[in-house]
Amino acid sequence: MAAIPVIAIFDIGKTNKKVFLFNEDYKVVYERTARFAEVADEDGYPCEDLQTLTDWFFASLQEITSLDKFSIKAINFSTYGASFVYIDESGRALTPLYNYLKPYPEQLKTKFYADYGGEVTLSGETASPVLGSLNSGMQLYRLKYERPDVFKKIKYALHLPQYLSFLVTGEAYTDLTSIGCHTGLWNFKANDYHHWVKNEGLVVKFAAVAPAHITANVNYHGHNIKAGSGLHDSSAALIPYLVSFHEPFLLLSTGTWSISLNPFNHAPLTQDELLNDCLCYLQYKGKPVKASRFLAGLEHEEQTARIAKHFRSPHNEYKHVRFDVDVLLNLQQNAPLIPAQHNGLKTSVFPQRDLSVFANYSEAYHQLMLDLVQRQYESTRLVLKGTAVKKIFVDGGFSKNSIFMHLLASAFPDMEIYAASMAQATAMGTALAIHKSWNRLPLPHNLITLQYFSATSEIKICA
Template identity: 45%
Template sequence: MRTGMPVTAVFDIGKTNKKLLVFDEYYNVVREQVIRFDEIEDDEGFPCEDLEALGRWVQEQFGLLKKDPGLQLKAVNFSTYGASVVYLDKDGLPVGYLYNYLKPYPAELQNAFEQERGDAAAFSVATCTPLMGHLNAGMQLYWMKKKKQDLLQKVAHVLHFPQYLSYLLTGKMMTEMTHLGCHSGMWDFRKNRYHTWLAEEGLIEMLAPITPGSHAVNVKNEGTGELIAIGAGLHDSSAAVIPYLQRFPDPFMILSTGTWSISLNPFNQTLPNATELSKGSLSYLSDTGLPVKASMLFAGNDHDLQVKRIAAYFNSSPGFYQSVMPDRELFEGLLSGLPAAGISEEVAAITSATTPARFRSRDLQQYRNASEAYHQLVADIVTQQKTSSAMVLGDGGPRQLFVDGGFCKNELYMQLLSAAFPQMKVCAATMVQGTALGAALALHHHWNRKPLAAALVQLMHYSG
């Protein structure tokens, strides 16, 4: 038996960066590889993932890990971005392309889908997601049937993206809960089963058996004879929740920030109503198949656009905001405008997940400098975030709010957010490779008998 370091590996696949992370038994990263692949064009000339190059890389790296004399590979898992499916023929080979979820969706096709369903609002309530074209994996299947009939005739199986990568190593076809429950438009949350439209369209036979996110298939290392647990793979946002659940027993809400700010309450299984859905609320499925109420806000994108406007107006460098620290006088003045202090419905209103903050319509002439304008921008974003997050807090709500991603490093944002949620302990959370760590932890019980370290997630408390 090999005496190398016992490790687990995760292939963490983002839109831009593809990572291979190797963790030891204490979940320290002992090896990391980052690679990018040039996009190719699909059959209509739209950019898409080079699935062949990616699959070849995954298989090559898996082979190298198995042969490495310094490692004892115990488990492998995957995390990928959502809203992506792979079509396979009867021999298990890809058909067509991994079509990009950003690809424009034919308006007439979405209208036809809504008319066939009879009540678009009721459909969204059942599937806990608005209809968003290719951002719904199910709508991709519908598009394939209606627009790519020649290709569809060759399709025997449909796998979600991470399950395809798992299939490359195991030969087993699975449908994992978190991708199925990621605004796919395929799952009826209220009946806890596939929505009937998939059977009506003759598509359900192509889907693989459903499995929880903790499931693994054992494959043999040809060189050593040892078994390696290969996970089914997870949706990236859902994987990122797992370290928090492992670390903190008391209820909490996560605010994951980046281009999108996503509020997740793993302890709220309430399903969103039609009004909440229209304002950016939805439900995910956890790796155990339970609903997780969430809300989305395009806050990071809004922030970046308005920072550019401020920088241009005040002739400041594009990165001026990175050195802006909370000004106590300005800070105190802004507190009166936060929701916790009584904000008007007009200011806090959100009509959709992409509704920009009020700052977009503010006249920059009223500010003395870029710092003052930036204080107002962040206050407006936090005001809107309060309204978005309120949809997922639930009755009684958790008393802890963990913020990760870009905004958790923004001192002004964190202090204003803490003031907006005075009933909660607001903390900036940091962890090493959170998405990959979550995917690794999902398979912990398959190979690792050591207790989890308390330092997996580190917190910094803020008070407004």
């Protein structure tokens, strides 16, 4: 029996590290997942164990290329953003893989923004809210001033997807989806590195920018493979939608972060949008995508744990709660009104609620979802205004939550709201980016399954 032609995708999240094989119809035919304990950097702050990740990567590559059932035609990579690997002339990593949540030195931050026009100006030009280490350009800036000896040895600063590509190709690339992801490095209006990057001598630390469809020929243990240059995960997850739909749409990608991605909003970011955690991504063809976000998934995780503890229920009890219009209407009429907090849309008002006012778990959970969707409405509408979008596609965890989906439909009664499902959107998008280099078949038309949700007229969600 002939071996099945496949593409291998390494999808590296902060928690789960996955490898997939997709056949030419983009069906997952193989999947493996791993998790690693974090290590500490030189300051004692937790970070990714780069050596363990590298060892797992090569072991996984060895395993999949030894499977007689499959013929690996191509390989590509997607990872979380804001993460640099600094390599020297020999390709050796010079530092730990620093955590993007690591606190940023206030004095250095103050100096940076004072030198380059202030937070408002620089954020607007780079479409990057002030996020400290989450602005990966600030990580390199910090390294220059705190560890100049290491900075001098850097041949290339590679975002993590491009580092994985480098491990198999020996070629160093810079990818627009990574460089254009709240890094503070890219001037969106000029479509070039910001002048601060040039003034600080950082440009020479970046490899040439490569298009997302580029591949290199690799001979790995006798296997001839096309290797891609890698993509930022949020941008990769958008690709199946861009390929499948041509009318204006918004993608609400839900997980730890709830990110509203509008590829059809090309207006410059306003100061108010920046203050409310809006930013721009660069999609795989280099066009800007306006986005807003808040930590809906994290809040859901924390608050369901609080509810479960209060009502002495299993931690996953919410999975058994059914959408109940009567409960919601009662809550909207009788739940105490809590003023919205001006916290950059980071949370809903639910963390301030007294759980003793709720009769049971179901009632408390319905209130949590009401509050989350209220905040989601405020976040999403920031990037909807002024566009012709009439469809919202929801993927990720909340797309499977019927209460969330029904409430979202009520929040946007003039929109068509769909729960979208597909096999691993990020990994699939990463494969689609280099489709022509390995796949003999045309792009399939059934990549995404949609479920429509209609508004419940009695429920009102608004600003």
